Amino acid sequence: MRTLCLNLPKAERPAVAETFLAFSPRVHYRDPRWVFVDIASTAHLFGGEGGLFREARKMVCDFYPGATAAVADTPAAAQVLSELKPFSLVAPQAESNELGDLPLSALIHLEGLVAWRAVREVESMIDFFYSLGLKKINELQQVSLSSLRERWGDTGMVVWRRLHGRDKQIISPLVPTEPLTEYMHFDFAVSLLPLLLHSTERALNRLFARLQGRGEFAVKALLHLHCEYSNRYHLIEIKPVKASRQIDLYMKLIENKLAEIDLENPIKEMSIEIIPCSEKIQQLDFWEPRETDQDKLQSLISVFQQASLTTGFLRPQSEIMPEDSWEISAEFLPSQLLEDTIDIDGQAFQLKPTYSQSLSDSPRPSRLLPEPEPLSPARLRKLKFITAQPVERLEDGWWDTSRGRDYYFALSAEGQALWVFHDRIENQYYLHGYFD
C-alpha cells in the first residue's frame, strides 16, 4: 500500500476529501485536517507516483495555501513526514530508514487513520526514553515489542507496530454524501463587485474540484447573498443550457447577474449551492479539440438566455399561420417531415392530412414583421399589386381565431417588394413582411 497524506493548514469539513477523489477512489478524511489517499492502484494513471504527487501538491497548494503533503508506505509514516519533512516522497520499503532519522518527539504524529487514544501516554513514553538518553526514532526501533507492551500496554504495541510498518490501516472507497455548498462570512461587508467576484470564484473553484472528484456536472448554481442592513436577501439562480463543469461560463453568468444587484447595501454573508447531475462521459480522440464549437455555442446560448435574449436555431413548424410557423430552439432539431400519416387499427384506418404540407414550398418573405401592420387607404393606393388575384389564401380552423387571409405581392413607390394580406372579415389590408 502507498499512501499520500495531505496536511491541511487549518480545520476543514469532511467534504474536503471529495476534492481528492480525482486521484483515487480510496480517500479518508480524519478530523480535523488530515486527508489520506491510497495511490497504489492509481499512480500509473498519472505517469507514476512522481506525477501524481506533483498534481496533488499543486491542487492542495492552490486551494489550501500552507498545506503540506508526503507519500509513504503507511498512513502513519506519511503523516509524520508531511509534518516534519514536507513534500517528501519516500521510496517503497524505505520508510523505516526515513523515520529513523527523526527525533523521538515525532511519535506524536505517528497516527495515520486512527488518532492516538490518549496523547498523554505517548508524551510520557517520549519523556521516558529521553530520560534514558534515546534521541532518535531508530534507537527506539531496537526496543522489543514485549518491553513496550509490558510498560505501556496496548499503546506500546501500537507504537511498535507503526514503527515497524506492521499497523494495517486500510483506506476504504469514499462515497460522497456531503452537500455541495460553500459558505462565506465577510468580516467587512463587501460593496465592490470585483471583491465579491473574487470570493465567489475561489468558492466555486473548490466546489467544481469536488464535482470533478465526484464525477458530476453542475446543473445549476444557487447563490444566496445576505445584505448587511434591513435583512435584505438576494437569491441568484444560474442555470446554463447544458450541465457542465465550465467554471468560466458559470463565472460569466454570475458576473452578469451580480452586476444587476445594487451593492449599496453591502453583502455580509454568501453561500453557494450546486445542484449536481452525473457527468456525460465522452471518448475523445487524441487530436480532437477538447473545446468544441458546440461547447462554445452552448456557453453563448446560456449567456444570452440569461440576458433574456432568445438564442438558438430556427426550426420550421407545421403550422398554417406564418407567424406561428417557426420557433427558436436552443438545440438544433431536424425539421419535422411534413407528410400525411395513415393510422391503421384492425379493419379501420384514419387519414391524418398535414395541412401545412404545401406551405413549405410557398413563397415566404425573408423578413417577417412581428405583428401585421395595418395599411392606411392612402398608403394602399400607392402600392402596385403584382397580381389581381391573391397568390395564396390562408385560413385556419373555424374553431380557432381564423380570420381568412388573402395574400398578395405588391411593390411600393420606392420599389420595395412587400407581402400584403387582405383580411376578408375586417376588409382591411395588412403589411406582413418584406422580400428583402
Add this chain to the structure above:
Amino acid sequence: MSSLRKEVVFKMNAAETQKIQSIEELRSSLGLKLVRPEGVRAPDGLPTGWSALDQYVLWQGFPKGALSLLHGPSGLGATSLWIQAASRITQSTRWCAWLSSSQGQLSPWALRKHNVALRHLVVISAPKNAEQRLWALQELLSLSLFESVACDLGTETMRDHHLVQLRQLSARAQCATVLISQRPLPRSAARFALVGEFTSQGLNLTRALHRPIPHLLPRRDQYADLMPQLTQG
C-alpha cells in the same frame, strides 16, 4: 490589378537613394525588396454569390475582419444579399449569426429557399436597447466562432465609438460583420470598409476600398423570390 500595384511598398535608406540615378539601377538594386504583382494577395472576403458585386469589390464579397453597412428601405434586397453569403458559409459547415431587430424577423422558410443550413445559423432575438445590442455583438465576435455576423439595426443607429469597438473585435476574430440599416447613410461611414445603399435602381456602392465610388450595381434579380412562384401559380 493596377490599383494593387499602387499598394506595393518598398523601403530604402537615404544613402541608397542618392546612389541610384536611373530606373534601371533602382530595379537592379531593389529588385529583391519589391513584391511582384503575382505575390500581392487580395484581402480575405466572403463571397455573396452576386457575381457583379463580388467581382467589383477588392475582397470579392463581404470583407473579413471589417465592418460592412447595407442601408436603405426594407424590401430592396439587403437581407437576401447577406442570406446568400450565409448560405455558402453554412453549407461548408462554418457558422453564421443573425441578430434580429424589433422590426422584423428572419423567416426560416425563406432561408430554406436559399439553401441555408439552419444547423449552422444561430439566431438571436431583438435586444432590448442599444447597449444590449452592442454587448450581444461583442459576445458573438469575441467567441471567434462565426465567419459572419449580421445585425439588423432596423431604424436605429450605432454610435461612433461602438463602431470602433466592433471594428477592432471583427479584425481580431476575422469575422465579416454586416450591419443592415433602414436609415440613410450615417456620419460615421468612415468606420465601414464597405457601404452599400439599396435603392429601387439597385445597389449603389458609396464606400469600397481601392474602387471608384459611387458605383451602381443594377439588381435585375431583385424579385427572384417572387417570380418563380408567380410562374408556378
